[in-house]
Amino acid sequence: DTGVSQDPRHKITKRGQNVTFRCDPISEHNRLYWYRQTLGQGPEFLTYFQNEAQLEKSRLLSDRFSAERPKGSFSTLEIQRTEQGDSAMYLCASSLGEWYQETQYFGPGTRLLVL
Amino acid sequence: EDQVTQSPEALRLQEGESSSLNCSYTVSGLRGLFWYRQDPGKGPEFLFTLYSAGEEKEKERLKATLTKKESFLHITAPKPEDSATYLCAAQAYGGATNKLIFGTGTLLAVQP
Numbered sequence: 001d002t003g004v005s006q007d008p009r010h011k012i013t014k015r016g017q018n019v020t021f022r023c024d025p026i027s028e029h030n031r032l033y034w035y036r037q038t039l040g041q042g043p044e045f046l047t048y049f050q051n052e053a054q055l056e057k058s059r060l061l062s063d064r065f066s067a068e069r070p071k072g073s074f075s076t077l078e079i080q081r082t083e084q085g086d087s088a089m090y091l092c093a094s095s096l097g098e099w100y101q102e103t104q105y106f107g108p109g110t111r112l113l114v115l
Numbered sequence: 116e117d118q119v120t121q122s123p124e125a126l127r128l129q130e131g132e133s134s135s136l137n138c139s140y141t142v143s144g145l146r147g148l149f150w151y152r153q154d155p156g157k158g159p160e161f162l163f164t165l166y167s168a169g170e171e172k173e174k175e176r177l178k179a180t181l182t183k184k185e186s187f188l189h190i191t192a193p194k195p196e197d198s199a200t201y202l203c204a205a206q207a208y209g210g211a212t213n214k215l216i217f218g219t220g221t222l223l224a225v226q227p
Contacts, residue, residue, distance in 0.1 A: 004158075033214065042119075042202055042217030043159065056212040091158050095213075101147065101166070102206070102213050106158035 002026060004107035006092050012113045013082055020078045021110045025094030032075050033104060034067060035091040036060065043091050049075060050097070082114045117142040119205050121218035128193055128225050136188040136221045138203030147206040148186050149215060150179050152199045159202055162188075193225045 005024045013019050025032050030051050035043035046065070048056045051072035061067075064082075069075040079086055089111050093104040120139045128134055140148065147166050151159035163172045165181035172179050176197065178189040188201055200222050204215035 006158075031213075033212075035215075040219065042204070042219050043215070044217070045212075045214040048212040048214060056214070097213070101164065103149070103161055103164055104213075104215060105161060106151075109156075109158045111156070 004092055004094050004105055006090075006107040006110050008110060009108060010111050010113075012115065014115050015084060016081055018078065018080045019082060019112065020076055021090055021092075021112075023075045023077070023092030023094075023107060025074070025092070026096075026105060029094035029096050029105075030072065031095045031097045031102070031104075032069055033093040033095075034075070034077050035093065037089040037091055037109070038087075046077075046090075079112075082112075084114050087112055087114045117205065117207055117216050119203055119216050119218040121201075121203050121221050123221060124219070125222040126224070128190075128223070130194055130225055130227050131192050133189070133191045133193070135190070136201055136203075136223070138186040138188070138218055139184060140186070140203075140205040140216075141184075142205045142207040142216065144208035145205060146208045146213065148181055149204040149206065150177075150186070150188055151202040151204065153202055153220070154199050162201075190223070193223075195225045195227050198223055198225045 032049045034046040037043040049069040089109045093106045150162040153159045163179040200220040204217045
């Protein structure tokens with residue numbers, strides 16, 4: 001399977017704990033995005049990487065959130081001191097950016113539940 | 116502010132009953148309009164990209180169209196396996212990223 005993969009698929013944690021999610025993009029895709037989706041809503045943009053550079057962060061991304069993409073390959077999203085409001089589906093998408101078109105392909109998501 | 120609105124929120128159809136889903140967008144320069152399908156508990160699955168007004172794309176029972184203010188997803192003779200949430204997203208020019216701005220989706224249920 002050469003699609004976007006995410007790990008873990010589900011995570012249950014207690015409030016105040018730290019969690020880390022991993023995303024493996026489609027091979028050779030230079031762009032990687034993180035989105036968050038809550039029940040009944042569409043995905044909302046969190047952050048964007050072009051290769052290893054993090055070029056944009058949403059206002060939704062508080063100081064408790066940090067993302068990395070070392071060597072421009074896989075990416076991790078860490079949430080420190082989780083809160084109940086962090087409960088959501090965290091989606092990763094990757095694309096091969098071209099000047100004329102760009103299609104983002106999504107992974108299966110990591111569903112986070114903070115108790 | 117860039118915004119995408121989808122209607123209806125939910126739609127129930129009988130198998131074979133054709134209908135259309137609406138996506139209205141307000142963005143400062145549309146780069147692309149995307150349609151995705153999302154099944155429960157899964158990530159969005161890419162369906163179509165439309166780039167300019169008047170453009171149409173088809174895939175099996177689905178056909179997407181684009182005007183300067185909205186896009187439609189037409190479903191012809193739907194089957195129960197077409198049941199899913201359909202998400203519309205706009206991509207705007209400018210900025211450092213080509214992030215997608217999503218609507219809240221239309222939940223489609225097709226009954227046999």
